[in-house]
Amino acid sequence: MQSQQEFRNETRIWLEQNCPESMRTSMVQEEVVWGGRNAEFANPDSETWLQRMAQKGWTCPSWPAEYGGGGLDKDQAIVLGEELARINARPALTSFGISMLGPVLLEYGNHQQKAEHIPKIVRGEIRWCQGYSEPGSGSDLASLSTKAELQGDNYLINGSKVWTSYADKADWIFCLVRTDFDVPKHSGISFILFDMASEGISTKPIQLISGSSPFCETFFDDVKAPARNLIGRLNEGWSIAKRLLQHERTMISGFGLSAGQSDNGGTTSTISSLEGTAMHYRGDTKKLSDPVLRDQIARFKIDADAFAHTSRRSVEESKQGPNATSSMLKNYGCELNKRRYELMLQAIGSQGLGWEGEGFSDEELQLTREWLRSKANSIEGGTSEVQLNIIAKRVLGLPDILSLARK
Amino acid sequence: MALVLSEDQQLLKDSAKSFCEQNAPVSVLRGLRDSKDEQGYDQAIWSQMLELGWAGMAIPEAYGGFDFGYGGLGVVLEETGKTLVSSPLISTVLVGATAIVQLGNETQKQDLLPKIVAGELLIALALDEHTNHNPSKIATTATKVDGGYSLNGSKTFVLDGHIANVLIVVARTSGETDSERGISLFLVDANAEGLNVARTIMVDSRNSSNIQFNNVVVAEDALLGELDQGFNGLDSVLDIARIGIAAEMLGSMQAVFESILEFLKQREQFGVLIGSFQGLQHRAAEMYSEIELCKSAVRAALAGLDDPDTTLAERAELASMTKAKLSEVFFLVSNEGIQMHGGIGMTDEFDVGFFIKRARVAQQFLGDASFHRDRYATLNGF
Ligand SMILES: Cc1cc2nc3c(=O)[nH]c(=O)nc-3n(C[C@H](O)[C@H](O)[C@H](O)COP(=O)(O)OP(=O)(O)OC[C@H]3O[C@@H](n4cnc5c(N)ncnc54)[C@H](O)[C@@H]3O)c2cc1C
Ligand SMILES: Cc1cc2nc3c(=O)[nH]c(=O)nc-3n(C[C@H](O)[C@H](O)[C@H](O)COP(=O)(O)OP(=O)(O)OC[C@H]3O[C@@H](n4cnc5c(N)ncnc54)[C@H](O)[C@@H]3O)c2cc1C
Numbered sequence: 004m005q006s007q008q009e010f011r012n013e014t015r016i017w018l019e020q021n022c023p024e025s026m027r028t029s030m031v032q033e034e035v036v037w038g039g040r041n042a043e044f045a046n047p048d049s050e051t052w053l054q055r056m057a058q059k060g061w062t063c064p065s066w067p068a069e070y071g072g073g074g075l076d077k078d079q080a081i082v083l084g085e086e087l088a089r090i091n092a093r094p095a096l097t098s099f100g101i102s103m104l105g106p107v108l109l110e111y112g113n114h115q116q117k118a119e120h121i122p123k124i125v126r127g128e129i130r131w132c133q134g135y136s137e138p139g140s141g142s143d144l145a146s147l148s149t150k151a152e153l154q155g156d157n158y159l160i161n162g163s164k165v166w167t168s169y170a171d172k173a174d175w176i177f178c179l180v181r182t183d184f185d186v187p188k189h190s191g192i193s194f195i196l197f198d199m200a201s202e203g204i205s206t207k208p209i210q211l212i213s214g215s216s217p218f219c220e221t222f223f224d225d226v227k228a229p230a231r232n233l234i235g236r237l238n239e240g241w242s243i244a245k246r247l248l249q250h251e252r253t254m255i256s257g258f259g260l261s262a263g264q265s266d267n268g269g270t271t272s273t274i275s276s277l278e279g280t281a282m283h284y285r286g287d288t289k290k291l292s293d294p295v296l297r298d299q300i301a302r303f304k305i306d307a308d309a310f311a312h313t314s315r316r317s318v319e320e321s322k323q324g325p326n327a328t329s330s331m332l333k334n335y336g337c338e339l340n341k342r343r344y345e346l347m348l349q350a351i352g353s354q355g356l357g358w359e360g361e362g363f364s365d366e367e368l369q370l371t372r373e374w375l376r377s378k379a380n381s382i383e384g385g386t387s388e389v390q391l392n393i394i395a396k397r398v399l400g401l402p403d404i405l406s407l408a409r410k
Numbered sequence: 411m412a413l414v415l416s417e418d419q420q421l422l423k424d425s426a427k428s429f430c431e432q433n434a435p436v437s438v439l440r441g442l443r444d445s446k447d448e449q450g451y452d453q454a455i456w457s458q459m460l461e462l463g464w465a466g467m468a469i470p471e472a473y474g475g476f477d478f479g480y481g482g483l484g485v486v487l488e489e490t491g492k493t494l495v496s497s498p499l500i501s502t503v504l505v506g507a508t509a510i511v512q513l514g515n516e517t518q519k520q521d522l523l524p525k526i527v528a529g530e531l532l533i534a535l536a537l538d539e540h541t542n543h544n545p546s547k548i549a550t551t552a553t554k555v556d557g558g559y560s561l562n563g564s565k566t567f568v569l570d571g572h573i574a575n576v577l578i579v580v581a582r583t584s585g586e587t588d589s590e591r592g593i594s595l596f597l598v599d600a601n602a603e604g605l606n607v608a609r610t611i612m613v614d615s616r617n618s619s620n621i622q623f624n625n626v627v628v629a630e631d632a633l634l635g636e637l638d639q640g641f642n643g644l645d646s647v648l649d650i651a652r653i654g655i656a657a658e659m660l661g662s663m664q665a666v667f668e669s670i671l672e673f674l675k676q677r678e679q680f681g682v683l684i685g686s687f688q689g690l691q692h693r694a695a696e697m698y699s700e701i702e703l704c705k706s707a708v709r710a711a712l713a714g715l716d717d718p719d720t721t722l723a724e725r726a727e728l729a730s731m732t733k734a735k736l737s738e739v740f741f742l743v744s745n746e747g748i749q750m751h752g753g754i755g756m757t758d759e760f761d762v763g764f765f766i767k768r769a770r771v772a773q774q775f776l777g778d779a780s781f782h783r784d785r786y787a788t789l790n791g792f
Contacts, residue, residue: 301790313706331695395694
């Protein structure tokens with residue numbers, strides 16, 4: 004067995020030799036690498052970086068090597084993370100395949116499904132989107148009504164999804180469908196994968212308050228999905244769906260951790276040091292001159308410290324991956340991220356209120372947009388209120404008013 | 411830095427838990443309060459705690475201790491916090507012994523530490539002089555006299571001052587009242603002439619006192635640490651104590667929260683358990699989250715204390731982060747502890763009142779949340 008120290012040394016050397024210089028700077032929004040059939044590399048170094056990391060399986064460090072993952076144990080994965088952070092390395096690949104689908108596919112998929120999809124996720128060859136929410140089913144996700152009927156070797160899918168992030172750019176979708184309408188709502192849901200290039204799929208982008216349009220309405224009109232793409236058993240998709248949400252929430256909770264490394268919650272480089280920025284814009288040198296803001300920033304940073312320790316503790320404590328505490332982390336992390344942006348806006352005053360054009364730096368304009376984007380943190384992946392419900396019910400064991408109401 | 415307890419720490423925690431539940435429940439504190447006990451703590455329980463080795467937990471083996479580290483003392487404090495054990499553990503072990511280990515010379519350590527482990531010596535730190543903690547604002551003076559120093563001034567909020575055998579007195583040997591320079595620490599016999607100790611009855615029913623020094627003369631060798639340069643050493647001792655007190659607060663807030671949950675699952679109104687009302691559920695879920703953060707902060711801070719690589723600046727930051735956070739959350743949880751119990755929460759018969767009283771004292775002790783946020787900001791250069 005290789006010792007942890009040896010692994011650290013080797014990793015450090017490898018990273019020194021293989022991580023391009025420009026990949027050792029904080030991520031900027033336009034250069035985030037999502038992969039996929041039509042992958043775009045705004046910075047050519049990103050492509051090199053992705054290939055090298057994918058080769059070692061380190062885009063998915065703890066996934067089994069059998070399917071192209073890094074095959075690292077938990078401690079090694081932590082070491083790799085620390086070494087990446089040490090050189091401020093950018094994530095080589097960001098995708099819903101990594102943060103959401105992959106982990107549940109490894110847990111619930113059969114060998115054939117894993118062998119078909121996991122390596123492509125690791126290498127960033129296929130970009131995935133998440134088909135959960137529907138116009139009538141948001142927080143009450145299990146009430147979803149997109150319908151799938153078996154016809155020969157295929158499921159025939161009809162219905163529509165909404166808020167599907169990057170549906171217009173994704174290659175494949177993991178989708179919740181209703182396969183039985185005559186049983187209680189949780190018992191008739193299945194989890195299926197299909198190609199977004201299939202006939203009968205159309206998408207319509209929706210614009211966000213931040214001005215960008217990363218998500219879509221998604222329509223299915225007699226779409227054929229091969230039956231072998233059903234994950235787990237028919238009508239038992241709800242537990243897979245929930246498991247995936249735990250992974251998603253863990254991912255989103257990372258927005259609360261630190262600026263610079265995550266890239267979906269709107270957190271990028273502009274917002275590195277709150278206090279430094281606040282002092283810079285005021286011309287302060289020794290001490291932040293606004294005492295109220297100073298206290299608010301101190302309180303924020305203290306909460307962020309305690310949250311970072313909690314996040315680390317949950318990794319040390321968890322043996323079977325995320326659990327109900329992912330709701331706590333998700334909720335707290337999102338609220339922290341929103342607080343960070345509000346403080347950042349206060350820190351730079353009227354320079355944080357520009358929309359476009361002259362008079363504002365690119366960073367300032369980006370900050371304004373990211374501040375708006377951050378508001379979604381407590382909605383996407385299940386709202387904060389829903390997370391609090393889950394904590395109350397699953398962690399604290401408080402009685403469920405909804406099940407009382409049903410009685 | 412491990413954020414989960416080691417096997418040894420977990421065993422210690424389990425045994426401390428059962429000891430406190432069985433031998434030192436909140437009713438003991440209630441009894442001390444109701445009988446207006448002179449000592450303010452239960453000697454028999456303290457003796458048992460000594461037998462368990464708690465006094466030597468963070469004292470090196472060379473001085474008769476058990477070298478179990480602050481991680482060990484921390485889990486004990488967490489458990490004593492759950493039942494509000496009133497004992498010299500904080501004044502003598504957490505603060506007093508730490509000061510001697512950190513600042514004492516070899517003679518002082520050899521002399522005092524084994525006595526602490528054996529329970530022969532109680533110590534109190536005489537530091538604060540004002541309504542709010544401010545360890546560099548010291549007006550009490552120690553003037554050089556023949557063969558030693560003469561102390562004059564007054565101290566307040568001296569934990570266990572009236573039962574201590576030895577006081578650690580923070581005094582000014584030079585400099586302005588507000589200056590960090592010119593502060594020195596002295597070991598003073600509690601029976602010294604010119605020393606007047608007045609016990610104060612505090613809201614938390616624990617021991618505290620006001621102390622006056624009128625030409626109290628101590629010998630040269632009573633100096634603890636360096637002359638005039640005592641502040642940094644003092645502050646680093648206080649940081650350890652701040653983290654220790656936060657561990658106790660962590661235990662106390664968990665006890666309140668458990669009591670809340672129990673009540674929410676048992677009290678019926680409007681024909682259902684009140685725990686089914688979302689207005690209460692979300693507040694409970696938020697409290698749970700905050701307590702989880704507190705747990706992580708305390709674990710990280712204790713681990714930092716036991717890690718030889720932690721610098722004093724890092725320790726200071728951990729201490730202020732932890733004390734600020736715990737003070738804030740204990741405020742929240744103790745208030746909700748009353749509110750969510752309805753009328754019952756207001757009754758003296760119910761224990762939650764003891765916890766809100768303890769909360770405010772623990773919040774104030776060695777700096778409240780705003781003191782530590784201010785300090786945290788300064789430490790971080792803003
Ligand atoms: C930026 C962004 C990206 C997204 N990406 C995706 C995606 O890729 N794929 C996908 O499937 N979905 C996606 N979503 C959808 C997201 O999961 C839903 O918006 C979310 O689950 C909430 O559903 P809703 O919008 O229908 O709100 P509703 O469920 O209608 O909620 C409205 C309000 O009522 C509250 N509420 C609802 N139920 C309760 C309850 N039981 N107790 C207390 N309060 C309650 C909510 O908290 C909220 O405040 C995305 C959303 C956003 C904003
Ligand atoms: C100092 C004092 C003086 C008083 N004087 C009088 C008096 O003179 N005459 C008199 O008749 N009474 C008096 N009361 C009683 C007082 O009116 C009750 O204590 C109060 O109505 C709450 O009832 P409870 O104590 O049974 O708490 P509970 O009703 O059991 O409530 C416990 C907790 O559950 C919450 N809760 C209950 N129902 C809901 C709900 N539907 N949604 C969300 N949360 C809920 C409550 O807000 C509370 O936090 C007094 C109480 C006090 C403390």
